[in-house]
Amino acid sequence: MAYNLYRWYADFFRNGKIDSLFLAKPHEIENAVGKKYNLGEVLGKHSNIYGTLKREEITLISENPIVVDELCRASNMCNTISGYNPMDYVYKECENCGNEVDPDEILMGMCSACYDEWCDEQEWEDDPIDD
Ligand SMILES: [Zn+2]
Numbered sequence: 001m002a003y004n005l006y007r008w009y010a011d012f013f014r015n016g017k018i019d020s021l022f023l024a025k026p027h028e029i030e031n032a033v034g035k036k037y038n039l040g041e042v043l044g045k046h047s048n049i050y051g052t053l054k055r056e057e058i059t060l061i062s063e064n065p066i067v068v069d070e071l072c073r074a075s076n077m078c079n080t081i082s083g084y085n086p087m088d089y090v091y092k093e094c095e096n097c098g099n100e101v102d103p104d105e106i107l108m109g110m111c112s113a114c115y116d117e118w119c120d121e122q123e124w125e126d127d128p129i130d131d
Contacts, residue, residue, distance in 0.1 A: 003078050005062040005071060008086050010051065016043040020083025021061065023071060028087050029058060035090035038102055042084065053086050 006029065008020040018039070024032075038050040062068060072078040079085055091100040094111035096118075107115040 002063075002065065003068050003072060004060055005068055005081070007059045007061050008057055008083070009059065010054075010057045012043060012047070012049055015047045015049065018042075018049065018084060020085065021081035022083075022085035022087070023068065023075065023078045023081065024085070024087050032087055032090040033058070036100065037086060037089040037091065039084060039089055053090055058086075 003023045003025055006022055006024055008018060008022065010018045012018070032053050033055045034052060036050070036052050040049065041047050042049050071081055075081055080088070089103065092103045092106050093100050094106070094114055095109040096114035097111060099111050101111045105112050108118075110118060
């Protein structure tokens with residue numbers, strides 16, 4: 001499925017606002033709406049910008065393939081045009097326990113707790129005699 005150009009606009013009042021342009025596929029938007037995100041201090045020190053991605057914050061700007069193709073090339077990997085691409089920040093589901101966690105925390109498809117557990121199991125299997 002083809003990419004579209006979207007705008008993400010979210011008001012954080014005293015902290016400022018997020019106003020971004022990015023490329024994404026329609027099903028990626030569908031999956032991301034309703035998910036939590038955490039951008040950290042992107043609007044200044046101690047701003048701690050987080051929330052839940054709302055449908056009304058996302059506007060379809062263009063699905064014109066000529067426009068989108070040009071922007072895809074300009075942004076290298078059909079990603080962020082300006083500001084922040086919410087697709088990079090919405091929480092992802094751990095493939096093991098199903099918890100939704102910050103994408104920075106996902107390692108090999110797992111949340112950090114499951115990953116640690118998995119690592120422990122690996123050690124045990126690699127070294128069954130060593131007690
Ligand atoms: Zn997990």
